[in-house]
Amino acid sequence: MKRSIIYSCSLPLSLLLVACAPSHDTASLQQHAPLAKIDTQLTTGQWPKNEWWKDFHDPRLDALIAKAQADAPDMQIARQRIALAEAQAKMAAAADGPQVDFSADAERQKMSAEGLMGPFALTDPAAGTTGPWYTNGTFGLTAGWDLDLWGKNRAQVEARIGKVNAQKAEMEQTRQLLASSVARLYWEWQTQSAIGNVLTAIKQEQDNIIAADRELYQHGITSSVEGVETDINSSKTDERLAEVSGKMKTIEARLQALTNDTSIKLTPHALPKVEASLPSTLGYELLARRPDLQEAHWYIEASLSQIDAAKAAFYPDVNLMAFLQQDALHLSDLFRSSAQQMGVTAGFTLPIFDSGRLNANLDIAQAQSNLSVANYNKAVVDAVNQVARTASEVETLMAKNQHQQRVEADAARVVGLAQARLSAGIIAGSRVSEARIPALQEQIAGLTLKGQYVDATLQLTSALGGGYHHG
Numbered sequence: 001m002k003r004s005i006i007y008s009c010s011l012p013l014s015l016l017l018v019a020c021a022p023s024h025d026t027a028s029l030q031q032h033a034p035l036a037k038i039d040t041q042l043t044t045g046q047w048p049k050n051e052w053w054k055d056f057h058d059p060r061l062d063a064l065i066a067k068a069q070a071d072a073p074d075m076q077i078a079r080q081r082i083a084l085a086e087a088q089a090k091m092a093a094a095a096d097g098p099q100v101d102f103s104a105d106a107e108r109q110k111m112s113a114e115g116l117m118g119p120f121a122l123t124d125p126a127a128g129t130t131g132p133w134y135t136n137g138t139f140g141l142t143a144g145w146d147l148d149l150w151g152k153n154r155a156q157v158e159a160r161i162g163k164v165n166a167q168k169a170e171m172e173q174t175r176q177l178l179a180s181s182v183a184r185l186y187w188e189w190q191t192q193s194a195i196g197n198v199l200t201a202i203k204q205e206q207d208n209i210i211a212a213d214r215e216l217y218q219h220g221i222t223s224s225v226e227g228v229e230t231d232i233n234s235s236k237t238d239e240r241l242a243e244v245s246g247k248m249k250t251i252e253a254r255l256q257a258l259t260n261d262t263s264i265k266l267t268p269h270a271l272p273k274v275e276a277s278l279p280s281t282l283g284y285e286l287l288a289r290r291p292d293l294q295e296a297h298w299y300i301e302a303s304l305s306q307i308d309a310a311k312a313a314f315y316p317d318v319n320l321m322a323f324l325q326q327d328a329l330h331l332s333d334l335f336r337s338s339a340q341q342m343g344v345t346a347g348f349t350l351p352i353f354d355s356g357r358l359n360a361n362l363d364i365a366q367a368q369s370n371l372s373v374a375n376y377n378k379a380v381v382d383a384v385n386q387v388a389r390t391a392s393e394v395e396t397l398m399a400k401n402q403h404q405q406r407v408e409a410d411a412a413r414v415v416g417l418a419q420a421r422l423s424a425g426i427i428a429g430s431r432v433s434e435a436r437i438p439a440l441q442e443q444i445a446g447l448t449l450k451g452q453y454v455d456a457t458l459q460l461t462s463a464l465g466g467g468y469h470h471g
Contacts, residue, residue, distance in 0.1 A: 052461050053183050058269055061186050064259055068178045071260040075178065078171035085167045089160035095146070096153040104139035106331065120329075130330075137334040140325025140341075147320065152312035155305045162302030166295045173291035180462040182258055184455055186266070189251040191451030193268045195444050196244040199237055202440045205433040206234040212430035271450050272457075274401045287383050289465030296376035303369035310365040313358050319347035383463065390460040397453040404446045411439035 053065050069075055111132045113121035121132040148154060210231060256262050287293060321344070328339040351358060418435035421427045 051179075052466055053179055056183075056272060058186075060267065060269070061183060064186060064255065064264070065179045065182045067259040067261055068182050069175050072178055072258055073260065074174050075171070078167070078174045082164065082167045082171060085160070085164040089157065089164050092153070092157045092160045096148055096157060098143060098145040100141060100143045102139075102141055105137070107136045109134055109136060134329045135331050136327075136329050137331045138325055138327045139334070140323060140327075142323045142325075143321065145320045147318045149318055150312040150315040152309050152315075155309035155312060159302045159305035159309065162298050162305060166298035166302065169291045169295035169298060173295060176291055176462060176466070178258060180458055182255065184458050185251050185255050185258070187271065187454045187458070188451065189248055189255075189266055190269050190271055191447055191454075192244050192247050192251070193266075194271065194447045196241060196248070197268075198440050198443050198447065199241050199244065202437055203234065203237045203241070205436050205440070206237060208433045209430045210234060212428065212433075271447070272454055274398060274450055274453050287380075287387070287465060290383055290463075291465070293376070293379055293383060293465075296372065296379045299372045300369065300376055303365070303372045306365040307362070307369055310358075310362040313361065314351060316351070317347070317349040319349070321345040321347060386463045387460070390456060390463050394453065394456045394460050397449060397456055401446070401449050401453055404442070404449050408439070408442045408446050411442045415439050 053061055111117050111121040111134065113132070119127065120129050120134070122129055123131055146153065252264055252266065255266075256264050322342075324340075324342045326334050326339045327341050328334040328336070333339055415432070415435045418427065418432045422432050
């Protein structure tokens with residue numbers, strides 16, 4: 001009776017001990033919203049469709065980006081990271097359910113006559129002993145179940161799910177980076193191709209001037225010195241053409257690496273039109289669509305679940321175990337009904353003193369959570385700064401392009417005047433070529449600015465998580 005009273009009192013006392021177990025929490029960092037409390041939480045599996053590159057209506061660009069997103073090594077790595085995270089989540093979820101195992105073993109053993117089982121070392125048919133050698137056999141089912149009353153296992157599952165979502169966001173970030181990189185390289189190639197065409201036109205005009213100067217020299221009208229400068233400029237144009245050709249080959253090689261395709265063939269395509277101004281609102285809410293912010297957000301969610309799991313470790317574990325087996329000292333008796341054994345065990349594990357292990361584990365989880373929050377806050381600040389910087393660059397390039405268009409128009413009027421004078425017989429044809437060369441050079445300057453504008457808009461599109469035109 002006294003023993004039962006002691007047992008009945010020990011359970012609430014144990015619960016009181018665990019409730020008073022020394023534990024502590026460290027200060028948590030606050031998660032910043034990306035400008036004006038923008039919500040970055042999205043429905044799982046409903047990632048916004050942001051195939052912004054299709055706005056260019058260029059099938060070749062679409063095909064290149066699709067190839068990169070399908071076959072690029074970075075995408076393969078991202079997919080395998082998701083597969084690993086999902087497998088780890090399944091492993092964590094499996095720990096929360098019951099486990100049933102089948103086992104069987106046979107043991108050949110010689111009993112010691114001097115030990116606790118000494119009587120079995122003798123051969124005594126009346127006592128049922130046939131020693132000293134026995135072949136012991138056991139087979140049957142064992143089952144166990146951690147009841148997880150405090151949600152430790154469930155918190156670990158949620159942490160793993162958060163990491164799966166983070167890996168999915170990382171894959172989306174990889175997709176966006178690949179799309180942006182391919183698009184920037186593609187339009188850079190188109191810019192260099194257009195510049196190359198204009199340089200070829202300049203070379204033709206220079207050749208016209210050189211041919212006219214040589215004809216005048218042959219007729220004794222001019223000296224050979226007058227055409228030297230044109231010859232030098234023609235050589236410089238050849239150098240620029242070689243430079244443009246080298247840049248285009250380099251871009252093709254980089255595209256081949258990104259798309260994992262060595263048979264890329266590009267054809268010239270007109271550069272996109274320069275907008276007159278930025279939209280009235282850049283749609284900062286699109287920052288919620290940035291994959292890197294989503295990734296950082298899910299890592300915070302995972303870290304908070306890890307904290308919950310670390311806190312639940314301070315509470316007792318309750319386990320249920322059961323077995324149903326056949327056990328016999330002789331294999332010939334193993335399948336008899338009398339060899340059956342079964343039992344149920346309820347386990348109770350109470351942490352009382354662990355030299356600070358549980359608190360250290362909680363500190364680690366809290367520190368990792370604070371680190372995740374700090375990384376997220378930094379990502380938000382960097383994202384807003386990136387948008388502001390690229391938007392300013394786009395706006396500046398818009399203004400430069402407008403000025404350059406006026407300069408090109410003035411240069412075209414000069415060419416028109418020269419052509420009118422040629423038609424009137426006032427000047428020679430070489431003078432028209434001399435007027436065309438500066439106009440063509442201004443076209444190169446315009447193409448360079450337009451290429452810079454396209455590149456800046458691509459960077460702004462990426463910074464806003466998928467394109468401000470969709471805001």
